[in-house]
Amino acid sequence: MPVITKITAAKKTKGRYHIYLKRGEGEEYAFSVSEDVLVSEHLTKGKELTKTDISNLKDKDDVDKAMQKVLNYLSYRMRSETEVIRYLKDLEVAEEDITRMVKRLRELDFIDDQRFCEAFVRTKRDTAKKGPLLIEQELYQKGVSKINIEQAMKQYSEELQLEHATAMVEKKQSSYKKESLKKKQQKLMQFIIQRGYPHSIASKAVQLAEIEEDxxxxxxxxxxxxxxxxxxxxxxxxxxxxxxxxxxxxxxxxxxxxxxxxxxxxxxxxx
The missing domain is CATH 1.10.10 (Arc Repressor Mutant, subunit A)
Structure with a gap:
């Protein structure tokens, strides 16, 4: 039965360890594991490993590497649960492992669809000035539930929608300065609707905006x-x-x- 003869820290990757096994009269590199697997599986010099043990250790390490990747994926910005699942599937993680990993990420508070929704709405509302219909569409594409979306969208009042739409009308009007007043108003309404605002908000914004007439x-x-x-x-x-x-x-x-x-x-x- 193979025996661990040496454990060395990886030089290029922090937190990784190389496992060497005695096979016959010689010693050879067998596989690498993360520090978490090394500790949790009590891997020490002199420990005997069966072929099944080695296979299981490699599988656990694969899952651990996937977990590290998904944590890095989450470090750039918040993600919806569906986005995390899609990412893990792209890494070819087994379904049962994905289920366990997602559950663990929820417990660690790394994923929370309601919190994700609310942050997403605030960002798109305040930074990109997108309309509510476009924001809702993007959230549905990220696999978020209707209940989460409806709750988060309460942050985007009609008053604020109208304020944003009116400001955009006044800024955009110069693009249509060579059009008739009526045509300019029609194109401005179309522009606001394309930005994700309801027709009613677009209509009011055009009425309220100070459209220059030359x-x-x-x-x-x-x-x-x-x-x-x-x-x-x-x-x-x-x-x-x-x-x-x-x-x-x-x-x-x-x-x-x-x-x-x-x-x-x-x-x-x-x-």
Whole structure:
């Protein structure tokens, strides 16, 4: 039966130990274990090990290495229980070992889905300014339960959602400065909805935001679009051409008064 002849500390990896066994007349390196396995299994020089003992020690060490990896994985940021399970499956840890490890991580307070949810909501709410619908979607993707999500989302009041959405509208409006006021409002609403806010919040935010109106820029916009439409329908009779241009510009959010003003200006300039 193989006997432990020597135990040496690994030089490159702290907390790891090399086990050497006597086989026949010689001595050879057999396997390595963590300090936890070394202590818990009472591995000392002179201890006899069967083939089954060696196999079990290797299995325990594999689990211990996986535990160290998952602890490192958790050290970067909080994770949901499902994320931890997926990570362990990627490491090809056996199902029964995953169950035991997750239970132990819960006992050590390393994983707690409710606490994870609440921290996740605060971060996405305060740092990224994401809307509640997008945050909920991301939490579902992380495998968190509906109950945990609903509890955590109580931190994100409608008042705060509206405050964030309104600020984003005011900041984003410059991206649409060449659009008509109506078109600008539509695009701003779409932007807020895409950020994960409900339609009702997006609508209120656009109403409350101080959207700058620049008559000169709006005239440049209607002039640019009007010229485009005027060329597009140049083969039509004048009456039909004007109607088509009106429809085109109205569809882009310009008011009837502004459209009539542009057509009148266009006709005068072409005379």
């Amino acid at each position: 008559p000169e820029l709006e005239w440049d916009a209607v002039d640019k679009q009007g010229e485009k439409a005027w060329r597009k329908y140049e083969k039509k009779e004048l009456w039909e051409r004007k109607q088509r241009v009106k429809q085109y510009l109205y569809g882009r959010g310009f008011t009837a008064d502004k459209i009539d003003e542009w057509i009148e200006h266009k006709l005068e300039s072409d005379e």
